[in-house]
Amino acid sequence: MSTEGIVTAATAATELVNEDVLDVEAPRSVDEVVVLDYGGQYSQLIARRVRELGVYSELLPHHVGAEEVRRRKPKGLILSGGPASVYAPGAPALDPELLELGIPVLGICYGMQLITLALGGRVEGAEIGEFGRSELTVREPGRLLADLPREQKCWMSHRDTVYEAPPGFTALASSTASPVAALENVERDIYGIQYHPEVVHTPFGHEVLQRFLLDICGCDGTWSAASIVEDQIARIRAQVGTGKVVCGLSGGVDSSVAALLVHRAIGEQLTCVFVDHGLMRKNEGEQVISAFRDRFQIPLVAVDAEERFLTKLKGVTEPEAKRKAIGAEFIRVFEEEAAKIGDANYLVQGTLYSDVIESGGGTGAATIKSHHNVGGLPDDLQFELVEPLRALFKDEVRAVGAELGLDERLVWRQPFPGPGLAIRIVGGEATKDRLDLLRDADYIFQDEIRKAGLYRDLWQSFCVLPDVRTVGVQGDERTYGAVVVLRAVTSDDAMTADWARLPYDLLEQIASRMINELRDVNRVVLDITSKPPGTIEWE
Template identity: 50%
Template sequence: MDKIIVFDFGSQYSNLICRRVREANVYCELLPFDTSAEEIGKMRPSGIIFSGGPSSVYFKNSPRPDKKIFEMGIPILGICYGHQLIVDRFGGVVRKSDGREYGHADLIVDNKTDLFNGLADRIKCWMSHGDAAEMLPPGFEILGHTENSFSAAIANRQRKVYGIQFHPEVVHTEHGIEILKNFVRTISKAKPSWNMKSFTEAAIDEIKQKVGEEKVLCALSGGIDSATVAMLLDKAIGENLKCVFVDHGLLRENESALVSKLFKQHLQSEVIYVNAEKQFLEKLKGISDPEMKRRIIGEEFARVFMDVVKENGPFQWLAQGTLYPDVIESGVSKGPASAIKSHHNVAGLPEWLSLKTIEPLRTLYKDEVRRVARLLGMPNEFIQRHPFPGPGLAVRIIGEVTSEKIRIAKSASKIIEEELVASGLYHNVWQAFASVGDDRAVGVVGDQRLYGHIVIIRIVESIDAMTADWCRLPYDLLRRLSDRITNEVEDVSWVTYAVSSKPPSTIEPQ
């Protein structure tokens, strides 16, 4: 299968480049910028994309790729910082720009031979740079310019090296996906063979080869990721699979009953149910630090799994619904971007967990998982449910996890979901829930003063959870949410609405 490699130089959009390439039906993978030419050679990519980044090429310790990569004959596209790397590498000059460009700019296309083939003469593009090429390297020609950048798009066709100063991967750039398609399919000649049908078939075959006749324990969370993994395993290894669903006391309202019903109806394999609420909540007592909470939950999951292995085993494998964004946000990819947060199924599992790990969805984004789930025959009620974090309400409770906060988060979140369903908006948003912390505010309930909790409503739109924007809800809906939560959830005096996008915020508060 043909593939494109994206080198991560620390841009907040690096992962988005991968998504856009996959939308062109070509497999794409994000790698650290210092991945060796030898390793790249083994992967045999059709093309390489250098992401943007916060550094400047004239800084002494600026991140740079292996020099040998430029001599491999693989087509290269540099974006923003990647564009400047190319200029610098081949003998051009990059300087701090007097006319910095941030936001929209008009790109005038001077040459439509390949990268801009089939596009308009003028394109609105998204700029985010303070540096620019002052002098181009020998052998490079200008493909496009803006008011402040005489070389906003360049190429050395003999070397198959291209550079663009703007970001084609963001929605603010017109025809950005077409520009990337031109590089991926026309210049790199990558065949559009990446689709979820071929992935599903390959995943089942790979599971068979990897597991053989050994036994697998699949950790079910109630979400679509782990359920899809279970269905893949069910088809691949049948009776050699058992599933375990752990109720850690941090689930949504009535979650355990709903999940139990769905699993019994749609999974052939045995499902082991474990009520570990007391065990988890006892370990979380007095813990306020978000990362500590995540790690404690990961460790307790591992302890529960080990008990299940002893009682129902032997098992050689533990299967998990880890996704590509989980891996990236946990900092496991070793790129220049810092870890945002640990995920209990990536960075939270302790070393003493003796089971081998199998993660069939580790290279997928959430929307890709949903397509796999449909191919496997999963019911829509399962597929269309909002994502729910593995650590559960612990990451929606700010500060220490207490029974009172759990009650408030559960009840308020249920109200939010009910009102979104009633208004026909539930399936138009990515995630909707309530958070609660230690802050309190004075209210008046039944003519009496109440020093109650503040509930934060969080509703976002997204495609893959790597980026997200807050939803602009109708005022009447916000009023109903506030009225119901303050009236129906005991000890709540105020309701607020979170209007921070990701970035700079994260979706979950903890």
């Protein structure tokens, strides 16, 4: 690949996604269940729960139609929930042919209401909505709810309600505000539940999904990290052949696992380029180099480019300007190093399935944010992308990393923004002194989190350094020092997040260490904002 091709690719990867972004190829020789997304807040979670039960699933926009679903030859189909009323103008509709594919169908919440409306049942807007925990009474277990308690709790989130099941269907259960909270027609293999089995607040939701996937759809439940590795190695070898491959290794979980998979498949045809821009966490660069060059014996070009990036960031305070400056300089450094490798025909990217979904699933799908490694690539690229993780969620990537023997510290490394610590210096310039201060504060935070045994319980934990100084008293002297903000959140997938309730004693220890060990810090504060309304990162 020419250096021009690398620059073109890196620049284009920052653009908006194209309409083929959800074109993810399923693993070979595994059962698949398709989840159609009607806009529900838990749609992605449904797909993840299906995979946790050993069945491969993909989340597709609701408008793809029966022909696309048929092409994939799934063992079953799940219709997700959604925020609309089935009677609202422009509300997502159900393609009736989806019910005639000869495969089992499960409607959840809005999905059940669509089935009911399409097949002649009665759906009406209720005077009182049903949100949160509700009492479920199983009146006729049928096939879907067999062997489950007759009285149980479940999680509801709806205002429209099913009052009568369609002709030929059996009403299985009712809830506090839903006369028909579950229904089925065994002959047609169509099932529906008004509540959400995918959330942890529904105690027997796991059993309902397992019954549908394994017993009703007949899936074998054998999809696993080991099968992912085997499948992707075969795919990479078939795609690459004897070609040369280059990978921009960041040291994060995604790029690390992608690099290991590709190296396992093609060996020294792969060369990794690690650009240390001086914006990483403490000791991270050394850890990455040691792991890949020494332990895994992967050809690695390590570039110390700290001075170059600091020069480009001089005087830059606005976060988007920082991103652009860092991205542009990264492209230049990567271009120079890739040119020394020789003709590479392929570029490895650590694109995840959640990146694909968040970046927009084609026409009609919302774009939450544009990811740097998804879509928007021009048709005249001089290389092919190798994206071995494109079908995987983050937890599955970690499982693959563990399967490949990646160090636990790297497998469970928390997400880190591409522009690094530069965008955690809020409102100010990312100077060497500020970066070092933030790096040391972050090291103390992570060290205490690990000592407390909480690191893997948190999705992210990090420090923010705002461009603010406050008055303090240290050693009977007035100080005018820096403020460090602690940010720690829990999450399953970063789509939503809650602020972590860290123990007070731990917070006290962290603040005490920072103020005592870091001469320029005289105040430590805690961010207790969830997502939404906030975001995980400050910028």
